[in-house]
Amino acid sequence: MLSTIGDGFRQAFLMAYEVWWALVLGFAISAVVQASVPRARIQASLGGSGAGPIVRATALGAASSSCSYAAIAIARSLFARGASAAAALAFQFASTNLVWELGLVLWILIGWQFALAEYVGGVVLIALMTVLLRLFVSPRLEDVARRHAQAAESGDRHHHGGGRGGAWADVASYFRADWAMLWKEITIGFLLAGFIGLLGNDVFNSLFVSDAPAPLPLLENVLVGPLIAVLSFVCSIGNVPLAAVLWSGGISFAGVIAFIFADLVVLPIVVAYRKYYGWPFTARITALML
Template identity: 35%
Template sequence: MIGTILETVGEGLYLAGDFLWQALWALLLGFMISGAIQAFVSKEGMVNYMGEPDLKSVLYAMGFGTASTSCSFGDIAATKTLFKKGAHIIPTVAFKIASTNFVIGLTFVIWALLGWEFAVAQAVGAPIFILIAIVLVHLWIPYEETRQARERLLKEEQPVVTDPVCKMRLNRENGIPVEHKNETVYFCSEGCKRLFEQNPGTHTTSWKEKITSWNGWVEAANQTKKDLKMLWKELAIGFLLAGVIAAAVPQTVWTLLFEGGGAGVTQVAYNSVLGPLISVATFVGSMGNVPLAAVLWGSGFAFAGVIAFLYADLIVPQLIRIYRKIWGKKIGTRISIILFVSMATTGFIVYYLFAAVGLIPDIALEPTGEGVTILGFEPVTILNVLFLLVGVVFIALLMRGRKGAPGDRAVEDPVTGTKVTVKNADYCTVHDESIYYFESDDSRAQFQESPEAYL
């Protein structure tokens, strides 16, 4: 008995590692994209492209999603960033669905393991999925509550801000707020605020300047680290549970499930609902659900159910938990229900679309194959090695840190002569259009009483 349990646990751990290996490159790419968005893209840019609940914003969101990764875990970080920076909930949801189901990489994996019919069906169903979901979001989620959720995220995750003039770090509650290009900028004093208002351009950096600078990429690496730190527990739990459940549940259980639902339309509807439920029960997200989908298809699962299952990596328990963490319990739960209804409905619709043109394949007794190889290596191995190397570069950026950044500049307290770093200075003042930093409030008070004595 104990030997059987240990064998099952060992197999589960092996499968968990395999799931992680299959999704590793996509996870790394997703978190790196999230870090780059936070470092290089301003809130103004997000509002311009995804700030309204209209067709234009949805199309942009779908385009951004297509250019992203096929990892439901990696893209949740990017989704959170876009929403936090000003994207409306409608295009935000469209981005989340597109980034997981509207990408070329996923299409090739599905083609290799399930066949071209499934690859085409998954791509055809993606815009249907998005349309159903955004209609339900519009009808069921109050926009005012999403605005409040964004404000909560900003307060919780960005309590410390940087004065763009003196580069001093300060608590947002103690800063002087000024609206500039759809973004709130905070200042430590009226003097810094005045200098900024005289010439804002000298104190702001465009995304083009950031993306070509060392400090910009250091910031991107730092934001990537922060996102990983926030989500690593959910990811680890998800992969471990996926491996153990996949090892412990025998194929006979799946077969018994597939026999329900009767025949005809009822059976198609039953399987369309069952697909997402199996995904929730097995915890398998990202591209790790494609191999399991091949197993389900070979075990007799219906076409509609497999299609719905492929979409259902968006509602595995660890992601539902993150949705509730981002948008709050009420909105996060509603988004999870909306995604479930949308993917089940999409599986049902796609089945009848493909049945009408005779493209539903015969049930395969075995998976279609292991996929193509390049120079003897599977594509996933090449991609994992490539993005692990990119990850090493990001780690190197974190270790070396910012280079010549204004906040890293060492200055001298004019009263005591003590060396202080700009970003660590808690006190500063503006005199004759120049900024002076101090090690204590007493030192600043002495300077303000008689500046000439110390200059």
């Protein structure tokens, strides 16, 4: 029993060690945005839901960190400073699905087809989310969520001593504030992934139907893939090795892609959305992403 517990903590530590740089980079970018980029500039560049702001947010996300926790922190900063909900979420999707290192790891471990599907699917998801936000998220709800994000940002900065000591002191203050808001969710995510990873490949592979008449296996794989992602998630790129295991164990191509795309609706991140935006907006965007 003690040995199993020790193995779980060891797995969690190793996963954290592999992706710590992405977390640090993401929180650093978020802190710089909050400390140095004027609200007017962000609002002018990313303030609308037209093609221009969405394309710019997508390009910015694709050049950013591949860690989902870091991506949502940066997106919150952009949203609080004037980016539209559509642009902020476009940044999130691009940061977790269109970054070059994720495609490279997919190509190496599973094949170029998965890398291509990741990139094409990421663009499709951004387009769909933009349309769905226009249909199901009212300007009033978006404004309430923005005020919630701004209040959380201001409160955390005040609590951590922001506003004194110059620009770099402000960056450090925002960095500490982002970490203080998310460290519990990040820790829980790593621990869950570490202990669930001990279950072994056979447990995961037994979840997938392979001998039922078509199209039941495909539908079951697409539903179960995201469920496994919810249980085993650390960061976007950290899911790729498990995706390779699932592929070798018999899950369909669509099931693997569904598993990889589920990184922004796992429980620790949904809790982070609630802290950032409040429950009404969180419930709406989570339902749309599902």
